[in-house]
Amino acid sequence: MDLIATTWSEQDNNNTASPPSGITGNMSPSSLAPTIRAMMGATKRFYNQINPLVTSTGTGAAYVLTYVQNPTAYSKGIRYSWFAHADNTGAATVNIGSIGAKQLLSVHGLPLTAGQIKADDFVEMIYTGTSFQLIAEQKHSPLFMHSATIQASGNNSPTLSLSANSTIRAQASSGLSGGLNISLRNANNAIVKSLIVPETGNMSFGGDIIWTSGNMGANSAMNADLLDGQHGSFYSDLTNSTGTLPNARLSGNYSFGGLTLTGDLSANTVTASAPDQPTYAFVRNGIKTGQITADGSSTYFRRFNSTTGAAEGYIRITGNGVNDVQYNGNTMWHAGNDGSGSGLDAGLLEGQNAAYFRNLANSTGTLPNARISGAYDGITNLSMTGTLGITSAAPTINFIDTTAGSWNTRLIVDANNWYLQKQADGSTAWTTFAQFEMDTTNAYLNGSQILTSANHGHINFGTTQATARTALGLGEYAYLNRSAFYTAGAIGTYAFARRSGSTDPDFGDTIAGSSLQPTNGNASVSGTLSGTWRCLGYVQAGSSTSGAVTLWIRIS
Structure with missing residues (x-):
């Protein structure tokens, strides 16, 4: 009897069950002591359960709690307190006595992770009806379901x-x-x-x-590594400048390594042998390295070898047409003459070579249905969000298991029939093991029809013994002789026995069979019992004769 018993009431006047479950006005004096002892035992057991007076045992994260008298079942809402003998190694369970292990969850109802319970920790838990759940806070990995605030006191900083x-x-x-x-x-x-x-x-x-978009800019003292993506050397290099240098910025004499003008240049002209071909020559260390020549139809820009002065490659401009620019006699390509029909054979298209565009992994968009035809066998996984439709005279789906020694399976729809066929590993032959007729709704396994109440009358066993026996094909009645299942002392059998030893079991308590001796009405005994037995009566405390005799049932 425990405080959780339904015969114990919060209302004093309702505790009138028969002793020792309650106290009645006409109870006999001999019932008073057992009732008080039952109340004291229940109170002590409850005290021991809610206070950490026991230390767990077990291995890993499977904790076992053992009390002087263990409860016989778990009850929702009951608290237990105990000290842990070891750290949990992962998801944990608790077993009280031998009732059965139940999962131990965190305060949020989640499985524990390793280390959330430490050796010698005080553990407080409650049974929820299906599992145990911690009441105290966790050692690590706390889970805040909404928000967490650190609040400091006084002038302290959180x-x-x-x-x-x-x-x-x-x-x-x-x-x-x-x-x-x-x-x-x-x-x-x-x-x-x-x-x-x-x-x-x-x-x-x-x-x-720290610089942000809110404190950068003029007078910010920011010393950047880059300005618009460029180092300072980029802006120091005048070749990267833009705009036009104002005339007021030029004065005195200049020595140029090179000079580009958009207007006229007044300079000495080197006249070629033909007076109608004016030429500008560029001389370096006494060797002509380049020249510009204009004749009646073309302008030439020619390079000369800087060591020998021998003529090398040239650019020729013959007019203002898109193809009127040549290099060594070959048409030069530019934005005005490329594109479709230009004959341009490029090494790259938008920075990619031909191999990039041939690789379908780099393609975009959706492949039109008209581009798909024939058989495909290189697809590893196929995921669809719509319906898979297979259209043919006998549509087939093959399931090929590449594991050595495994069978293959295929599904075929042909002539109003569904066929499930199998194929041994290494074989080319397919064998039907299941067939479903869509027009007759009949089905077959390994050639034999599957019987249902719709296609076989014997499935209905009938309403009389004769028709049932005929339907089942039995010549005689079938019956079950229960007596064959039980022998004296077997699990589930009852026995009158006298308790030996000093243990005084109450109603519902269990005891080893070695402490019981079969008896008669005179309390005479013979032999002992085996297994575990539950008390179905009452054993008088300290009695070794008829007071120790009662009815028992073997439970294991």
């Missing part, structure tokens, strides 16, 4: 510390003036760097200002 091996390596705090301070620390707990985010002003890291 601080979150992150530690490894008992050493604080990072802290986040908020001062009285607001803002956020995140500090990184070394193994000696000394601050290495700090990230400061004030309510107003600039953020800083290690004392250096």
Whole structure:
């Protein structure tokens, strides 16, 4: 009898069940002591359950609790407190006595992870009806279902510390003036760097200002590595300048390594042998390295070897047509004459070679249905969001198991029949093992028809013994002789026996058969029993004769 028993009521006047489950006005004096003992035992068991007076045993994360008298079943809402003998190694279970192991979940109803229970921890749990659930907070990996707030008292700053091996390596705090301070620390707990985010002003890291779109620009003192993606050397190089140098910026004498003009150049003209071919020559170290020549039909830009002065490649412009520019007599391609029909054979298209475009992995869009035809056998996985339709005279789906020694299967629809066929590994022959006729709704397994009440009358056994026997093909009645199942002392049998020893079982308690002796009405005994037996009566405390005799049932 325990406090959870339904015969115990919160209302005093309702505790009138027969002793020892209650107290009646006409109870006999001999019933008073057992009733008080039952109440004391129930109270003590409840006290031991809700206070950490036992230490678990077991292996790994399978905890076992053993009380002086274990409960016979779990009850929803009952609390248990205990000390853990070892860390949990993962998802944990608890078994009280031998009732059966139940899962131990976190305060959020989730399986435990390793280390959430430590050796010598005080553990408090409650049975929910299906599992045990922790009441106390977790050791690590806490789960906040909504939000968490660190509230400091007085003039203290709320601080979150992150530690490894008992050493604080990072802290986040908020001062009285607001803002956020995140500090990184070394193994000696000394601050290495700090990230400061004030309510107003600039953020800083290690004392250096952090630049954002809100504090950059003119007068910001920002010293950037790049300006619009370019280093300072790019802007120092005048070849990267734009616009036109104003005339006021030029004065005095200049020595040019090269000069490009958009207007006229007044210079000495080197006249070729033909007076109608004016030529400008470029001389370096006494050797002509290039020249510009204009005749009546073309302008030439020619390069000469810088060592020998021998003529080399040239560019010729013959007019203003798109194909009037040539290099060594070959048409030059540009934005005005490329594209369809131009005959341009390029090495790259938009930066990619032909192999890139031939690789279908680089394709985009959706392949039109008209582009798919024939058989395909290189598809590893095929995922569809619509309906798979197979159209042919006998549509077939093959399921090929590549595991050595495994059978293959295929599904065929042909002439109003569904066929399931199998094929041994290495064989080319298919054998039908299931057939479904869609027009007759009959089905067959290995050639034999599957019988149902719709196609076979014998499935209805009838309403009389004769028709049932005929339908089942039995010549005689079938019956079950229950007496063949039980022998004296077997599990499920009853026995009158006298308790030996000093144990005083109550109604419902269990005892080993070795402590029971079969008896008669005179309390005479003979032999002992085996297995485990449950008390179905009452054993008088301290009695060794007729007071120790009652009815028992074997349960294991």
